[in-house]
Amino acid sequence: MEAPPDNDVLWARSLHFRHPDGSPGLAGVSFGVREGEILAVTGPRGSGKTTLLRCLSGQLPVRHGEVWFNSAPVHTLGPMARERLRRDRFGWIDPEPVLIPELNVWENTALPLMLRGSSRRRAKAAAMEWLERLDVGDKPRRRPHELQHAERQRVAIARALAPGPTILFADEPTAPLHRADRAHVLRTLTAAARSHGITVVLATHDSDTAALADRTVSLLDGRCVRTVQLPDAPDPEGRAACSLSV
Template identity: 45%
Template structure:
């Protein structure tokens, strides 16, 4: 059963096209790698599907409801409740501890401080970084920061997790450790994962691959035939 659709999605930045009519469907519980060379539109596609960007044309449909027509506030609420986002550099708040960073999405959604901290500590423990709860990002390695960022993305137990080059700033060993944690938790919870990457090793963790080239789905890409339904 599909949970997320893009239908003819177009997006440009000024006079530069980024997406040229992308159509695809993502099944619930699937882990999908969106691959392609730098500049092919991977990040732009993820940002449109997550409601961070609004397409210039086309539709983005989540659980039978269009989200591209929602207001900025409506799309922000969706990201607080249904979606999780993990960026390449984690984007942790430098002034906050690991536990405070992870608890932040819950606090923004109205959860009480004690409950939010309890949930944050639980997720840090699940991802093997409980001992960092009271440390700030500047006191952590890149891999530790990214696991904390993953905990923050998962603490609201989202239905869909968007990962934009999540290992791009990490060495290969640390990147594989982060991906192993990500895939394990996604499988346990039945979370749908979209993973933008140019790294074949990262794509290997996915159930299937959707290749982009010049802002379009590349029909010659591995596994792409199953992407359009």
């Protein structure tokens, strides 16, 4: 078993995955993500973007292939170890906001920090900082059902950023937002990631969203078909980050 390159915080090799109904999800995907990089995974709906993010983040167990995080094999971890990894090191944003209805806005945002052992006061302060950045800081005591759909998604994004994850997995994070809101939220997310050194793996089928990334990897029918290095963030080593599988 070969360890990944030292400068890759996340690395996958020859990932294969089949859904419970037997349909293929991934067919031999390999690539690496550098520390602090914003990587966009693009492709049409059904191309395997969400499946790839769930395998990389430990939500789906890898049966064939390898996933490494900071030179440690994720694919060999058991369910409890993967859960700890997701709680302590990873952040996740769904395309639809998933908030706890019994908690108010700031409690939803602070929950990951409190689960990590932060005091209620410190967790609330961090939550409020991110809610302000995402323009929902004036609604800390509202319940999710009192918010508009786009506001709930902003809260979900704040919740993912508040703990300062090493890697943030974002699956179509601005899908519920109107186009006018989308650019502002994406700029906030990417600027926050860069200023805090957070690596982002972003699944999107939107070209404007992908353009904010340092690099893009494209999927088609579960295969990695190409990698694109955007001109404003060249790869100093010139290495390919995605193996061709067509």
